[in-house]
Amino acid sequence: MLRCSRSCYRFHGVKRLIGQLRPLSQTAFLKKPSMNYYGLESGPSNDDIGFLKSSVVSMAPGFGTFDNAQAAAQAGESRNIMNLWSLLEACLHSGYMDRAFSILRSLYNLKSYRASFIDDYNKYLTKFAENATDLKTVDKKLFEDLQKTFPAVDYNDKTLAILIHNAIKLSDSKETRSKHCETYLRMAVSGYRGILSNVEVLTIQDYRTLLHDLGLIEVHDLPAELGPIVVASGVSPEGTEEPKRTAGGTHGITGMAKDSPEFAFDNEIKTVAKDAKELLAVDTIGMKVVRHTLLGLSLTEEQRKQVKDFNFETASNLLNFEEGQSNIDFFEIHRTLKTDEERESFAKALDEFNQDRQHQLEHRATDAAKERWRHDFEEAKARGDLSIQKKLNVKLWDWFNQMLPLVKEEVKRCAEVANHSVQDGSLSAKEKKQNKAREDYGPYLTLVDPEKMCVITILELLKLNSTGGVIEGMRTARAVISVGKAIEMEFRAELLLKNEAHVFKDIKKNSHVFKLLVQRARNTFRSMKIEESKILWPQEARAKIGSILISMLIHVARVRVEGTDPLTQEKIQGEAPAFSHGYQYHNGSKLGVLKIHRSLVHQLNGERLVAAVQPQLLPMLVKPRPWKSWNSGGYYYTQSTLIRSKESPEQVAYLKAVSDAGAIENVYRGLNVLGETAWTVNRKMFDMMSHVWNTGEPFLDIPGNQSKLVLTPQPPRDADPSVHRQWKLKNKELANEFSGGRSARCDANYKLEIARAFLGEKFYFPHNLDFRGRAYPLSPHFNHLGNDMSRGLMIFWNGKQLGSNGLKWLKVHLSNLFGFDKAPLEERIAFTESHLEDIKDSAEDPLNGKGWWKQADKPWQALATCMELNAALKLDNPCEFISHIPVHQDGTCNGLQHYAALGGDVEGAKQVNLMPSDRPQDVYSHVAKLVVARLEKAAAKGDETAEILKNKITRKVVKQTVMTNVYGVTYIGATHQIEKQLSTVFDDYKHSYELSKYLTKHVFASVRELFEGAHLIQDWLGECAKRISKSIRLDIDEKAFRNGNKPDFMSSVIWTTPLGLPIVQPYRENGKKQVATNLQTVFISDPFAVNPINARRQKAGFPPNFIHSLDASHMLLSALKCGENKLDFAAVHDSYWTHASDIDTMNVLLREQFIKLHEVDLIERLKNEFDERYKNYLQIIKIDKKADVATKIVDLRKELSQKLGRQFTLADEIYMEKKRVQLLESEDPVENGEGAEMVTTVSLLGEVEDIALLEKTSDASGIMVLAPLKLPQIPPKGDFDVKELENSKYFFS
Amino acid sequence: MSLAVTSLRELAQIQHYYGFRYVLNPSVHEQIFDKLKLSKTYPKLDKLKVLDLYPGPAQHSAIFNNRYRPAQHVLMDMRPDFVKHISGLLEQDKTDKPAMQLYRHDPYDWKSYTDLTDADKILVPPRKGPEAIHDEFLIMANLTGMIGEGLFMQWLACIGNRNWLQRFGRVKMLVWLQECTAVKLLAKPGDHLRSKCSLVTEAFTDTKLVATMSNKKTGTSNFSEDLMAEHQPVMFSPQDVWLPSGKPLSLLEINPRDHRIDLDNFDYVTKHLLILKSTPLYESLDSLGHGGKEYFRQVIKDQNLLEKCPKNLTLSDFLYCTELFDKWPFKPDIYLDFIDVFQDND
């Protein structure tokens, strides 16, 4: 096929070449890291698990929308652009084309974003074309826009795709269609594929037209995933065949090859499903197949009945939220199936079923809630029971119905304001103001169906009851933002669904296999779509729409209340708003509060919290979407990011850069392994807990059901002020306890409710990372990171035969859960074996028996393990038992393990089990021993304090301090910790505090002695962080100098983990501002603002964060390897879980990975990275006034000051130095020479051999000068060789 | 023999002032005492007991003592530098019956007072009825330091409660405060600084501005013209104040009133209404609790009152609202009006 180069075609005078639009590829801006950076590593090698590739990428400034080097300068613009983007998106979806266009103009004026402008314009064009009725309008519009309004911008392939789609849609004849399409195709910037890859623009029908009707493209031009679907329609346009089944149909889909499917295409469905409804409809055919498959399995009669009775075709059977109602127990089926073959086909059918349910779950949640309300209402109405004490759901339905018209009205008003169809003149000042505000929030409010907004608002507020320390209510700020966020989430999900509907609108999946194919294509598409969206609503917009909705709810929601007549003291019935906005004071600051009326709170306490569980963030019924990029992975319709960013655009920018460069694949892989671990609820445990719960009595960590908060009586008026104070304190304490208990009970309630919903289900936890790379499940409340109760409720879906080692490990596990975990394995096994009777008793009669399990450190998990063990031991051969319990292996003081490996401390390494030993070492006891030794020595010298303390030192006294030492606990903090321990022995606070101060010094010294190398490294890390966060970039913004000669420091500590994850410490001064909303102003931080560094936190945080980034890497590496070895793997940071039978394998793998991690000199590598990243940065140091350089610098400053005719500021100095460096780095030899000639205060200092010699400590008077940033030398390392770890069985145990 | 009045030179040697400032110009003090006409309140000076809190350099103490020769004059302070200074001062007084005595306790601590009057019985004021200002007991204090404002607010509450030293009767207090605090306390309806403490001051006390510092540049004060005209305070210059740097200060004369105000409800109503101090009552009343707007609109017949903003309300307006609030059948629980921002658990 002939393809014209695009330059030979003139499109309505748009003549610029794409080459001019993008004069340089992104990479051309990248500063190549200097040779020695590579040199040290001898170039990227195959051994690189991520670090090298990633660090090289993130080292180069100039990537992404957030340029490290220009952070300060662009901060304002960066924020601006985000707001504009989100507003543009909102306006387009709301159909405010004029406003959208004016936003485009603003965007166009932000030069630094010019490159991505066309994407924004395309969005606009898409919408414009949608509304156009003929081809010419669109062509003309495009021409005018690109020619006149935005002359510096050229179209791209997506623009062309839009035009093609439009041409196909609007052309009246085949000729025009063909002519236009051909023209557009020829204009392609990067070939046909470039245009055709825009699946979000072109529909399947479009592809078919291009391919079959017009014959303009070839099959290989199509995006890979769509190929088969598009082609299929050509092969058998009329085909509506049912897929073939293997004989007997018992094996469902297994007989079919996915690559050569027989497709069905429904030509009858021509109408475009405008909204997403169609996609949401339950896939009847698919469900039939699932049902068929299930019934084909060898089920028990009961199971068979369950499946038969189960209505696969209604969405109402999503999850089992109702008590008493029973879903199919899939786990039971899975467990009892006999053959692998059956299990496999069951797994497939279940997965297919769950694909649909997951989809529904993420989407239908709000509707489902509403339907429940309505259902209860109708039911009550039918019974004629709409009496005074309404059921909660009836009430909610009532509020919903009252709120809806208000919201609709408001949406209408917003639309009017946006369309300028309001006459200002006749309005009062207040209304004018309100309309002004509508301009701000209007675009956002019109995006989501008002019904949904109402439901969301109600649910959110109920969910937030008793949060934020408010006794009956919540913080307003939290409420408005939560509602806003929830609306945004809904919008995103709908948007995704709509787009999907657009692409697949022509397809009716009446064939099962075809459906699978579409499902696959759809998943790919979804990933692409999510990756594309970079826009988030500004916090401000969230708060605003949240407040609007909430104020409407406040307006309508009323409850029956009871009061007391002040005169007669009689009870009076009345009605009052359910919510009330007010304020409370805390330490003299006002806090906005949304109170919930007590009568409603009481009602809520009695309810099960079904309604409020956030449906978007439940565990998933299918494997999470694998992580593919920084914002694509996890749930299917709910966007989540790889990193839980702390409103730090810097973090995101670095992450994006390495993500786009494909440098963190191993991170994704590791996370995906975590996500692929299938879980189910331990039904026996659930029944137990549920029973305990329903009694309402406190039990272990489940608090009891407290009904009322009883305060102490007020002391007489004239009692001493101190008495009044005590009274107030006492009441606060009572209230605190009360609300703490309630929220704990509430939390437990959530857990149980979610567990109930997932009884018998197979589920997964999507994970993401905190900013240091540690992994967390996305779903709150119920996950394996939760408390003992959560963990006790969960088991692996897959079972594995124990084997003899597995049995042993199970015993060890139980021992560990009891806290008996410091002895050799044999002793732990013996411990368990000595309690076999107790175990049996606990397992068989947990509540009424002896209750041995309750004595465990982690009673719920212990009970679960007892049950497992008991069941296993009942078998003739316990080793054949199929076990589902996750067995834990915990690092012994994992932070110190990494520190010891880094510092090479031999004795330290031994104490944290990095070296083989026949007994596990206990570092806390060892430190205690060291402390005692010190005390004895001191006591021998006559130190009385030491004498008092020397036989009071136990493991417990030092434990917390040793542990927190890794986190950089301060002397004061440690003193408090130790005092807490000593206070049990010494009554007098003053005395015990004195002793603690003394003891703390010795504990610190002992830890330091044991981990000498590690501490030097800790210090070194701290010092580096301090210098970096007090360093100055050459191209620093002048605004940073607003307070005289002292700049705002802007550089955060940034490093790359071994897996390549770039880590940016987010600690900056908080830049919160007040934002006006409908209810009150809220104090929120602008997520795009770049504030000065908080040097203190940077420094304090770096050592622990660095270590955590290492343990996170270790975990992900181990996960990866376990995944490769087909182990089910889960982890809680430094506690790794797998099946009992796989523990041995896992232990080997995790030790290998630790060794691999530490074989490289990580500290040296870190220093190199720092040196490279902070090259040319300056720091302010104090040097001796009398030194030669000092005089020279002073003279130079004087000279320049005279030249300038004003004070020569630090900013000037930096500017000069920047010039010099620029000249030196220039390619032009002349400029180069100029640079070499140039004399600046910094260059003067450069002539000195060793600056450190001149540095002055505080005592002598000196002068402040700029010097190149220099990090301290790496401290010497001890002799420990990490290879010794290989055979250390107690490393993790 | 009269007590020596400390010179500025000596005081310059004291290092730490913790944000406290003292007028160190004898003539200013003389003017102040002239204006106060204390002998009217305390006709029997030989029975007068004086408690001098945070006396610091104690210049005013010496002047006061020389002038009135009270029966007892106790200085309470615990700041090391001042204790040293005062001890030195008292040592010069070689008479058998010392004119002043130092009580080394922290005036911030409630316990110091119970110790003073009950445990140690150093100074035991007689109990007097509510009919008149206590005529044998006077409290003087300097609360110009950082903790001063907070402490004073608590003392005000004590006047309302009739506890602390105010349980002995309506005890007059002469208190040095930062000027900005004094301004707030004396703010009238309409003043944008009108706040709960203005109302409390108005409700529980009859307070007069006795002296205030003149502005460095303008020579005038930060109090309103009206207020200056009403109180005619003694003006002193910034140079009369030690340390030389810091915020301006004023002296207030506080005369407790006899009152029968419903304290807790008054506290709740004022606290909440004054948050939205520029929002008309018909709106701001809603923040008092569920359905506040409806209730109050119903029971307040005076439309004018509803139109007013809290900052413009008079004390009696507030008392009226308090009364209505108390009669509200569905009023919220005023004893649950707090929040635990960080309910820490470990």
Add this chain to the structure above:
DNA sequence: CTCATACTTAGTGATATAAGTAATAGAGAATTG
């Protein structure tokens, strides 16, 4: 018709709020004259 000026408005910064400094005390940063 343009320019200048008064007037409006949006945005920013400062200050007050409540009222035991939670039990404690020392280092290091920030402010200030």
Add this chain to the structure above:
DNA sequence: AAATTCTCTACCGACAATATCACTAAGTATTCA
């Protein structure tokens, strides 16, 4: 440039002050030469 005072006190997950007024900059209307 030195001295006093202010802040923070173990990491992460984590979860948040607000009303009002004075003042400034920018925009708008008005009016006048």
